[in-house]
Amino acid sequence: MPISKTNQLPSTRRRAVQFGLSALMATGLLGLSPLAGNSQTPEAVAPPPPVIVPTPQSTTSLGAPVVLGSQVSLVVSPDTDPAAQALAQKILQARGVQVTINSPAAPGNGSKLRLGSGSRADITPAVGNSVPGKAEGYALLVTDTDVVIGGSDGAGQYYGVQTLKQLLAGEGAQTAVAKLAITDSPSMPIRGAIEGFYGAPWSQQDRLDQLAFYGDVKMNTYIYAPKDDPYHRSQWRDPYPAAKLAELKALVDASTANHVRFTFALSPGESVCFSSQADRNAAIAKMQAMYDVGVRAFSIPLDDISYTKWNCSADQTAYGAPGSGNAGKAQVDFLNYLNSSFIKTKSGIFPLQMVPTEYSDVRPTAYKQQFKTLQPDIVIMWTGTDVVPPKISNSDAAAAAAVWGRKVFLWDNYPVNDFGQTTGRLLMGAYAKREAGLSTSLQGIVSNPMNQASASKPAVIGVAGFAWNDGAYDAASTWRWALAYLAQGSANQGNPALAAALTTFADLNYAAPTFGNTFWLPQAPALKQLSDAFNAAPQTASLAAIKDYADSMVTGAPLIRNQLADRIFVQDASAWLDAEPLWGRALQKAAAAVEAARAGEQNSATALVQQSQAAVDQARAVKITDKKNTWSEKATPAPKLGDGVLDTLISTLNNIVTKTSNFALNSPEVKVSGVEPGTSFTGPKAVDGDSSTRWASNYADNAWIQVKLTQSARLDSVQINWESACASAYKVQTSPDGVNWTDYPVDKPVCGVQTVAVSASQPIGFIKIQGIKRATSWGYSIFEIAAYGKAA
Incomplete structure (x- = not known):
């Protein structure tokens, strides 16, 4: 799918593309306050805190940054999360800092990083009751003597270290950290990405890189659902070959190391017999095989299938004639069985997720009515008010919750580019037009990225930032941060020139x-x-x-x-x-x-x-x-x-x-064969000089648009800026009077901007774009038509 309020500085102060404090250090503007054992002289005025993405729920600046120095004692205990400890060592050693591991009973000398549960005896006195009492929360405090990170759980500790990574600057003896107090936890419990597109699935290298990236930006979910994996969809009953199962186990292990839930999606809808005990057993056997390699989260997508036919005669007997309501009843029975017979029998497992066949609207239907009997702990995914919605509001999400009988989980089809309108495109814009406050109506958000995994990162970082703290999310500053994140590289150092190049791209x-x-x-x-x-x-x-x-x-x-x-x-x-x-x-x-x-x-x-x-x-x-x-x-x-x-x-x-002019611009007379039904995409919008507006035709191969020029002209060319609903065959026509026409066939039509040369030998008063064959099932759609030449 598809194919078919914070103490953080205001957004105007949070727009630098540099990470941490490295830019200030480079210019000598950074005053440094020493931790124990260091000898730098502090400055009185503290610089503003660095940009942190996702934006924490509460950030308070406590003064000038402090120097950690070249040696740090990492104070841990049995309650310290192993992934958080490994990450802390990695980020400090990457800056040339020597790390020793010590216990609270013998914390060592010099600078200390205390990492563990917020209830630990040496952490509680520092952070007090600031550790959030919810999953994945943490408190981070930088004092003149310690850096303290206390988590509400292991994930909270890990996310606290991820935040610390963004506060560091310098190398070796000059390694410094911003002096802040942060209290933080996610607004949405589910945050991540779903590999749910059509086309070539990601490679193993792509997926491993993505899992590390999700950990960086505090996303906790990856849903494995590539449409073109046959064992996920068309051959769902068949067990994975040993080599492929080993690959999946490697992904599960990498997910665990980055505090990401590897969610295995099984999509049986194309061939399943819902009432068949054999098929129910086959689904459980497939999930058990994945459970055995460490999977603890499962999804049953039933998207992009038909409910106008059954896959077996037994379903006809069990549920009656195929149709919306009976399909819903069959699916609910199947899901409830899997939930009761597998999910609820396992320990340490997350609630079952599912994607309904009607996934993209809020209309009450016979199909949705059947979901009132779906077990209440099963999570329903929803794509918004359309397959690719232009916006999502709080009222949209509330309507979805009302029609499905529970808070839904958003499958956001951005920046996915597997559908015809995205031909030739990378989608690298900011994550926007999702309304603040959605965390009250949604269980979470997963982004459906592009087939191009890493090029999806700027958009996906926006999803991460919004899902973590939608109330303080700023699309523009997060987008700039994302491009700087790409530029910084594995050394976590700023690269302004590269960030600028990526911003233009x-x-x-x-x-x-x-x-x-x-x-x-x-x-x-x-x-x-x-x-x-x-x-x-x-x-x-x-x-x-x-x-x-x-x-x-x-x-x-x-x-x-x-x-x-x-x-x-x-x-x-x-x-x-x-x-x-x-x-x-x-x-x-x-x-x-x-x-x-x-x-x-x-x-x-x-x-x-x-x-x-x-x-x-x-x-x-x-x-x-x-x-x-x-x-x-x-x-x-x-x-x-x-x-x-x-x-x-x-x-x-x-x-x-x-010295040629566009004689079609703001034409006094535009005639068309028709307009796309139910729209206002009228002919004059193709000559208004605005490339964001367009004319869309009626659904006919021979549709056309005729433009009267602003004055008689000797034309050199006609330029057409096609939308994705373009022509696979068309011609340009010119006329002095709108009656007698000269044809200019187009040998190689393109989607996008195409310039067609025409003769300048006689004055022209009219041009026409005459369709011959549509490239899509839609009508023709043109953003702009220009007629270039000189006045006759």
């Missing part, structure tokens, strides 16, 4: 489409702001910021390739990194052409336009060949970067130099 990959041919996140918002500022005064506006952005595109891609420690990301984004510097060069040349024209150097300006157009052609020739996605298994689409913003800006700049 992610801006060009910001757009997020819904399942219904609209975008809930806009494309390239930073570049769009620069473009809008230029278009407001194209004859006089400065090009400096646009040139800086273009330079970042040209230099950023090789920087990412050469310096990014996350090599999986580089592999994921390879085609997009190939295209980015070519598009950047096109933008560089177009901006330089305008500056040359302004200086009266027309020959130079014309040459620069030609170079810009050549770079555009090179960029459009880049193809995605990795076959990871459903849309690249049998095709090689072009990677989309800033489409509708970047390419439009380049055309605008070049057209200023060539």
Whole structure:
């Protein structure tokens, strides 16, 4: 699926992309207060605390940072969580700090890190009653003599150390820690990701990297549900081969080391006979095999199946004719049996999860009515008010809880890119448009990431931040932090140049489409702001910021390739990194052409336009060949970067130099064959100059749109910015009078921006885009149509 209030500083103060305090240390602005055994002189004024993601529930600054020095005593006891202890040693040793392990009875000398239960005798006096009385909570206190982390449980200790990692700066004897008091616990009990997309499943390397990443950002759940694993879905009855089972056990072990629940999903809906005891036994046998390798969380997804037919005649006998209500009854019986006969018989196991067939709305139906008899401890997953919802509000979640009879668990289909509208896209925008307060209505959230695992991290970090503390979540600052997190590498050190390169790259990959041919996140918002500022005064506006952005595109891609420690990301984004510097060069040349024209150097300006157009052609020739996605298994689409913003800006700049105008812009008359039923995607929206609005046609191959030009012109080209619902065959037509037409067939239609050359030999008054064959089951959808040329 799919295919088918805190003491933290305000968000305006929390926007640095540096981690910890390393930037302040580098500039000498950081005053250091020593821990015991060190001799630095403290400064009186404390700097603001560093950005921490996820945002803690309460953060109080206690003064200037303190020096840990080159030796730290890690004070532990039998109640210390092993994963937390291992992580504490790792993060300190990575900074060149020598760590000795001591007990509370003999804590050692010098700087101390006390780590354990919040009720431990040497921890309670420091943190008092600040350790939250809920799962996964912790209190962290930095004093002049100790760093103290007390957890409500092992996971809380582990998350306290993850927070400490973000407070550290410097190396060796200069290793310092921000002087803070933090009390923290998650707002939602379930936070994580589900590998639930269609297309090539993640590799074992991908999954191991993801599990470590989830631990970093305090996510506690990974659901194993790859649609293309046959033993998960189509061959669900068959046991896993020994080699594959060993791989799964390695994932379970890695999950445990990172305080992540490995949740095994079994998806039998395509072939199960719900009333069959043999099939019920087969499901239990499969779950038992996973239990034996350490799995303690299970899910039964029944998504993307039909309930208009039974898979066996026995279900017809048991439940009656196939249909919504009877399907619900059969599923509830099956789930209740598995819950009673397996889940409730095991120790240390989490509640059973399930995905209903009607997973994406809040309408009361005969199917949902049957779930009133589902055992109350079974957790129901829900994708929002649509398969890919543009937003999720508190009222939406409350309606879902009402219709299902319990708080639901959100399966959020972002940043998944396995459906047609995402063809050629990486979805790297901020996690947004989820309303603060959802923690009161949801049991938790899991993100469904992309087939490109590491490229999903910026969006998934947003999910982690929101699920941990939705009341204090800031989408923009968390997004910037996520890109800096990618840039820091295994040494946990800031890399501002690399973070800037990733920020430009992610801006060009910001757009997020819904399942219904609209975008809930806009494309390239930073570049769009620069473009809008230029278009407001194209004859006089400065090009400096646009040139800086273009330079970042040209230099950023090789920087990412050469310096990014996350090599999986580089592999994921390879085609997009190939295209980015070519598009950047096109933008560089177009901006330089305008500056040359302004200086009266027309020959130079014309040459620069030609170079810009050549770079555009090179960029459009880049193809995605990795076959990871459903849309690249049998095709090689072009990677989309800033489409509708970047390419439009380049055309605008070049057209200023060539003195061509867009004679379709704000046309006085637009005629169409029809509009998509139930929408307001009318014809004039294709010529309003806004690449976020569009015309959507009626559902017909021969649908068309006709535009009257603002004045008679000698046209050179017509440019169409197609939405994903594009044409596999179409033609452009021109006419002097709207009666007699000249055809310009398009040999190789593309989804995205396509420029079609037309003759400038005679004045043109009208253009038409005539569909021949749709590429999707939808109608045609066009963001913008431009007709470039000179006045007749």
